[in-house]
Amino acid sequence: MTITTTRTGLVPASVHATITRLDPQHGQHIGGRGLAAGSGATFEVLDKATGDQLATFADGGATEATAAVDAAAAAFPAWAATPPRVRGEALRTAFGLMVERSEELAALIAAENGKSLADARAEVGYAAEFFRWFAEEAVRPEGDFAESPAGGTRTIVTSRPVGVAALVTPWNFPAAMATRKIGPALAAGCTVVLKPAAETPLTALAVARILEEAGVPAGVVNVVTTTDPGAVVGTWLADSRVRKVSFTGSTGIGRLLLGQAADRVVNSSMELGGNAPFVVAADADLDAAVAGAMIAKFRNGGQACTAANRFYVHESVAAEFTEKLGAAIEALTVGSAFEDGTAIGPLISAKAVTNLSALVEDAVARGARISHRAHTSTLEGHFYPPTLLVDVPADAQIIRTEAFGPVAPVVTWNDEAELLRQVNDTEFGLASYIYSGDLKWALQLAEKVEAGMVGVNRGVVSDPAAPFGGVKQSGLGREGAREGVRAFTETQYFSVDWS
Helix, strand or coil, X not given: CCCCCCCCCCCCHHHHHHHHHHCHHHCEEECCEEECCCCCXXXXXXXXXXXXEEEEEECCCHXXXXXXXXXHHHHHHHHHHCCHHHHHHHHHHHHHHHHHCHHHHHHHHHHHHCCCHHHHHHHHHHHHHHHHHHHHHCCCCCCEEEECCCCCEEEEEEEEECCEEEEECCCCCCCHHHHHHHHHHHHHCCEEXXXXXXXXXXXXXXXXXXXXXXXXXXXXXXXXXXXXHHHHHHHHHHCCCEEEEEEECCHHXXXXXXXXXXXXXXXXXXXXXXXXXXXXXXXXXXXXHHHHHHHHXXXXXXXXXXXXXXXXXXXXXXXXXXXXXXXXXXXXXXXXXXXXXXXXXXXXXXXXXXXXXXXXXHHHHCCCEEEXXXXXXXXXXXXXXXXXXXXXXXXXXXXXXXXXXCEEEEEEECCHHHHHHHHHCCCCCCEEEEECCCHHHHHHHXXXXXXXXXXXXXXXXXXCCCCECCCHHHXXXXXXXXXXXXXXXXXEEEEEECC
């Protein structure tokens, strides 16, 4: 099916009004105040569908990074001593405010990120849930009391907030990646300094303002926006007052930050790259598998670390599966987030389009074939057509690399041992997906898959109540669930003479 859409500047006036209220030229949010960069430097935030300017943002550096830590360190003693119930109520109020303003926040995300309004609305709901979940976890501190095995003493185990936490978030989920880190940090009693991606700083600033409106004291949440992340994050990791770093982004940058963190032995959580396999068994419900594939692959235009990156389909059902999936792909409407019916928006940058095009060209050169594709020929901006590749060889670069875009490459299989070898033949281990009518077989396979999360007959694995994270070079630690709070605490125990 041919989809015809045209380039138009469709960002509503209401979004521009929201941006004006945020006052991004004073977007360094430090100690409860909006500040310009001391150097006077600014950078532009663009509409990814058109390239039009959305906002001029204050461009911070090492000076602002230090000022943010000053504010967070000053606020830490009082916030750590605040009763857990009070901390939880502030997060619960922030949840309510995000839900109340969900349309406004979704439009802001769609404007600066480019994702469809449907995806942006889903992100706001997901992001808000982290505040609700951790509002409830704030009042469940962990501890223990026991007699020592030798007798004569009692062991009391408690936890305490780790301290000032440096949070570094990516552009692909500008609300959810911020709340997934801020929520547990505040629940645990930490104060934070946040560096959002330069591509999408507006949402982070909006979330920080909501938290303070909800009753979080000034200085507890500070935001530094910058086009020089090395200077800002490097300043934080060199500061003895910063005791925690939590990063979501590429494995390459994660390695660099771990090296810097090692110098002061900074407590580190890393949520890094992915290369998720999507396995379809011979007995799978193909309609359900296609529906799951559309979510796992095309949510946020494929720009998600949990996105299905390579499809392993049993040869007996490959033709039927690809025909059904191809039809669903061709039916996708591609365009600006603010055009009616848009399902897929632009990629984040021209470089992203170039990189994805090169991966597809490599696969085709190795024998793959483009079987289905949505139409984008009338679109300007950073668009790439949702694409289905078939006959993809297992050694194609798109199978070996996190593609981060709306391309689904299909590899067929008929031997389970070889399937498992190919599934695990990657340095990444974040998410994976298995569709089968035999739940026992699916779970047995899942136990052998080297991934931190496995969706069984589901196309999504993210849930605030579940531990999110990967193995191998996909990261260290977990976010969400009870583990999310533990990541921002340290264990302390008292040995008490009981004789």
